[in-house]
Amino acid sequence: MAISLLSKSITGVLGLGTATVGAVYFGRDLIGNKAKISIEELIDTSNPDKRFISASSDTYWREAWKAYIEDNKSNEKDVWNVAGWTSGTTVTNNENAPSEFIQACDNKRSQKVLDKNDSLYSQVVKYCTRDTVVRDLINETEGRSLLVKNGDFATDSHWRAAWKLYRDDNPDGSDKWNISNYTSIKSQENAQEAFAKMCEEKSQVKEHDLTKSTYLDVLKYCTKVG
Known part of the structure; x- marks a missing residue:
């Protein structure tokens, strides 16, 4: 009986060792087969x-x-x-x-x-x-598209609305984008060349973070629904 118990004990230890080795090997195999x-x-x-x-x-x-x-x-x-x-x-x-x-x-x-x-x-x-530039992020923003500067952009309703929004956010003494001649053109209702040019420049700035003002400002002032 003692011999039988001893044999079972040894077998159990050997089995445990084999299982451990197998587990280690299997673990390495899992690591080696990391999904691509x-x-x-x-x-x-x-x-x-x-x-x-x-x-x-x-x-x-x-x-x-x-x-x-x-x-x-x-x-x-x-x-x-x-x-x-x-x-x-x-x-x-x-x-x-x-x-x-x-x-x-x-x-x-x-x-x-x-x-x-x-x-x-x-x-x-x-x-x-x-x-990655701001334009990429805008193009990937669902429901918004960049305003396009064409021949009659100044009187376009979307450009006029964007220009008004910028002016409302930048009253006397402020001009976030430092637009050329802003003090002399901010009273104009039609979208101004300098503003449209700034939209184009800002859309080409390097940026990939959707929380940065670099992207958010262009999204706010230079886009339309659609």
């Missing part, structure tokens, strides 16, 4: 200060292409194997990015990585994105 996320989704959550460059943004693409060339000019092969790339290539600010490079960026949006420490993620952020 697409680069596009990760940028939305981890880098809200960045937006993908659109196909029509030639200036941004030129800057991105130049950065890519500079980072790879000493290599025998570029990191993305872009068609037409050759070692030692130099590029100017006026040189358009080739369609192959733009396509490479587009293809990598859906590729999945573990987290923002992945080298591919860092490359995409560097070569395929630009800074």
Whole structure:
């Protein structure tokens, strides 16, 4: 009986050890199988200060292409194997990015990585994105759209309403945006050129935080419903 009890005890200890090892192994397996996320989704959550460059943004693409060339000019092969790339290539600010490079960026949006420490993620952020600006936030704000300055904007009801709101918030002695000649034009009912110009400038300011006045002021003074 003593031998039988001893055998059961040893078996139990060995079984416990096996279970422990299994648990540790299983835990490592879980960590090793951490769910991946697409680069596009990760940028939305981890880098809200960045937006993908659109196909029509030639200036941004030129800057991105130049950065890519500079980072790879000493290599025998570029990191993305872009068609037409050759070692030692130099590029100017006026040189358009080739369609192959733009396509490479587009293809990598859906590729999945573990987290923002992945080298591919860092490359995409560097070569395929630009800074988020107020205009982006406005475009993503449901129910609002930026006022557009056209030929007859001054008498447009939306522009006039926006201009009145700004004047009401900035009476004598105040001018939040330091609009040119504000003291001499603030009595005008029609929207003024200087005000419309300021709306355009403010919409291009870098910003990604929806709680900042940089965004909230443009939302208030330079947008309409719709």
